[in-house]
Amino acid sequence: MKLTILGCYSATPRxxxxxxxxxxxxxxxxxxxxxxxxxxxxxxxNKVKFSRIKHIFISHLHGDHFFGLPGLVSTFRLLGRENELxxxxxxxxxxxxTLLLKLGDSWxxxxxVFHELESKESELLFEDDKISVRTIPLDHxxxxxxxxxxxxxxxxxxxxxxAKKYGIDKSQFNKxxxxxxxxxxxxxxxxxxxITSPPPKPKSYAFCSDTMYKESIVPIINKVDTLYHESTFLxxxxxxxxxxxxxxxxxxxxxxxxxxxxTLILGxxxxxxxSLELFREEAQQVFPNVExxxxxxxFEI
Amino acid sequence: MKLTILGCYSATPRxxxxxxxxxxxxxxxxxxxxxxxxxxxxxxxNKVKFSRIKHIFISHLHGDHFFGLPGLVSTFRLLGRENELxxxxxxxxxxxxTLLLKLGDSWxxxxxVFHELESKESELLFEDDKISVRTIPLDHxxxxxxxxxxxxxxxxxxxxxxAKKYGIDKSQFNKxxxxxxxxxxxxxxxxxxxITSPPPKPKSYAFCSDTMYKESIVPIINKVDTLYHESTFLxxxxxxxxxxxxxxxxxxxxxxxxxxxxTLILGxxxxxxxSLELFREEAQQVFPNVExxxxxxxFEI
Numbered sequence: 001m002k003l004t005i006l007g008c009y010s011a012t013p014r015x016x017x018x019x020x021x022x023x024x025x026x027x028x029x030x031x032x033x034x035x036x037x038x039x040x041x042x043x044x045x046n047k048v049k050f051s052r053i054k055h056i057f058i059s060h061l062h063g064d065h066f067f068g069l070p071g072l073v074s075t076f077r078l079l080g081r082e083n084e085l086x087x088x089x090x091x092x093x094x095x096x097x098t099l100l101l102k103l104g105d106s107w108x109x110x111x112x113v114f115h116e117l118e119s120k121e122s123e124l125l126f127e128d129d130k131i132s133v134r135t136i137p138l139d140h141x142x143x144x145x146x147x148x149x150x151x152x153x154x155x156x157x158x159x160x161x162x163a164k165k166y167g168i169d170k171s172q173f174n175k176x177x178x179x180x181x182x183x184x185x186x187x188x189x190x191x192x193x194x195i196t197s198p199p200p201k202p203k204s205y206a207f208c209s210d211t212m213y214k215e216s217i218v219p220i221i222n223k224v225d226t227l228y229h230e231s232t233f234l235x236x237x238x239x240x241x242x243x244x245x246x247x248x249x250x251x252x253x254x255x256x257x258x259x260x261x262x263t264l265i266l267g268x269x270x271x272x273x274x275s276l277e278l279f280r281e282e283a284q285q286v287f288p289n290v291e292x293x294x295x296x297x298x299f300e301i
Numbered sequence: 302m303k304l305t306i307l308g309c310y311s312a313t314p315r316x317x318x319x320x321x322x323x324x325x326x327x328x329x330x331x332x333x334x335x336x337x338x339x340x341x342x343x344x345x346x347n348k349v350k351f352s353r354i355k356h357i358f359i360s361h362l363h364g365d366h367f368f369g370l371p372g373l374v375s376t377f378r379l380l381g382r383e384n385e386l387x388x389x390x391x392x393x394x395x396x397x398x399t400l401l402l403k404l405g406d407s408w409x410x411x412x413x414v415f416h417e418l419e420s421k422e423s424e425l426l427f428e429d430d431k432i433s434v435r436t437i438p439l440d441h442x443x444x445x446x447x448x449x450x451x452x453x454x455x456x457x458x459x460x461x462x463x464a465k466k467y468g469i470d471k472s473q474f475n476k477x478x479x480x481x482x483x484x485x486x487x488x489x490x491x492x493x494x495x496i497t498s499p500p501p502k503p504k505s506y507a508f509c510s511d512t513m514y515k516e517s518i519v520p521i522i523n524k525v526d527t528l529y530h531e532s533t534f535l536x537x538x539x540x541x542x543x544x545x546x547x548x549x550x551x552x553x554x555x556x557x558x559x560x561x562x563x564t565l566i567l568g569x570x571x572x573x574x575x576s577l578e579l580f581r582e583e584a585q586q587v588f589p590n591v592e593x594x595x596x597x598x599x600f601e602i
Contacts, residue, residue: 070368
């Protein structure tokens with residue numbers, strides 16, 4: 001998995017900071033997560049191929065998470081897109097996008113499929129044989145979801161050299177890849193494990209923004225490799241979290257700790273602070289493995 | 302008048318080119334004309350004070366002319382704006398903006414006043430004692446207007462030295478400023494013109510984008526000091542103008558010529574061309590005084 005941060009600052013786009021948007025590359029998919037104003041320019045700057053984006057996940061309908069979506073949908077049209085586009089987001093997103101397209105008499109020439117969300121329970125949004133995407137219900141001023149991306153275990157890999165050593169004919173190779181044991185020239189059964197190597201561990205990524213501290217997400221994101229959790233404020237401004245339904249860096253660290261995640265990435269920073277390192281230091285009081293998101297930064301998961 | 306080009310390229314925002322937005326400063330007003338995606342960042346880059354914008358004019362409801370508006374309206378709120386904001390644009394603009402605010406449960410804490418347009422005749426949008434703004438009906442794929450900004454003649458300026466020379470008491474100064482003649486110590490009438498100097502010539506600016514060649518705008522923009530007229534294409538692509546309802550640089554020059562304007566500024570370029578100078582050269586075949594808009598460029602009118 002490769003995560004590219006297109007924007008990770010809260011509230012309003014500024015000259016050198018962009019609102020929330022990320023691209024997650026996994027199993028031949030390019031998932032766009034949130035789409036603040038200016039996302040299409042950030043996609044260009046980060047050399048993301050527009051046509052590879054087939055699924056867009058919108059956490060909630062605050063402007064800094066989706067005001068870049070109408071422009072991106074329109075640009076896809078201008079670029080001559082033909083592939084269908086799936087948009088997952090809170091109920092109302094379809095009305096908003098279709099109204100803007102209608103007003104501009106600019107209907108897309110590709111199929112636009114909306115998947116509107118309103119459940120307060122985690123639900124499956126997308127699945128193929130290699131990966132699944134589920135919602136993570138969050139607690140914000142408006143209905144909001146995070147998203148959990150989980151790769152599925154790949155089949156074990158055939159070790160051709162080893163198979164030859166056991167005298168197994170290549171006519172059996174496809175069956176062995178499917179899990180069957182091999183049979184050597186002299187009729188001896190060779191257990192599958194001896195002639196295959198284990199697949200790489202499937203990876204997982206959880207995106208949680210925007211939300212106040214919400215412990216009920218812990219079982220959903222348990223043991224993910226990487227958790228992106230918003231940290232709009234520091235503890236000195238914890239009083240603002242209750243009012244605005246955001247989290248502090250320490251709270252993000254607490255969630256990471258309780259969920260036994262591998263790495264915590266912080267983001268959605270208020271621009272009132274002079275250094276992002278303050279966020280890392282605060283989260284590390286409760287969880288050691290903390291990374292700081294920044295626009296244009298790439299994380300290998 | 303001071304015109305700042307925030308963006309002047311057609312279709313989609315790119316790394317180094319922005320969609321349409323301009324700021325016109327005149328008579329203590331800061332008028333925002335169109336608001337493509339990314340306009341709020343362009344405003345910051347060009348150091349425009351957000352709170353001074355009280356009137357926003359939207360030509361038409363294609364994304365490259367108004368997808369930056371929801372974000373700007375939201376940012377005004379986050380910045381604690383209290384002054385009312387007037388938005389002039391095609392019918393439907395109110396529904397679009399209010400739907401987006403409703404979905405984000407982010408109502409403005411300042412008064413948002415929509416002036417929806419649907420007339421096909423030129424109409425007065427705004428007027429005070431120093432300036433007026435009228436629509437210029439255009440011809441595009443959707444309902445579209447340009448905007449004509451006309452300063453009103455200022456009163457003549459009192460020449461205090463000259464008034465003293467004629468022995469006129471300062472108790473008369475306010476009346477003289479209002480147009481009255483003066484009376485000298487010895488009862489002699491001094492004509493107003495002798496003790497006042499003429500005001501600077503009132504300036505005018507016409508913004509016309511997007512539109513195909515439309516000769517009926519000529520009487521409306523007759524003799525404006527500066528005309529911004531779109532030139533999406535060159536004559537080599539004139540066939541695209543009919544289809545997309547845009548203009549060539551030559552057609553923009555023809556309008557400027559027929560309307561006897563002072564200066565023609567070209568803009569709304571398709572990004573297919575290698576040099577903007579090609580647009581200038583083509584327009585100059587029919588009109589000599591041609592300037593090229595570019596993002597961040599400032600024109601004194």
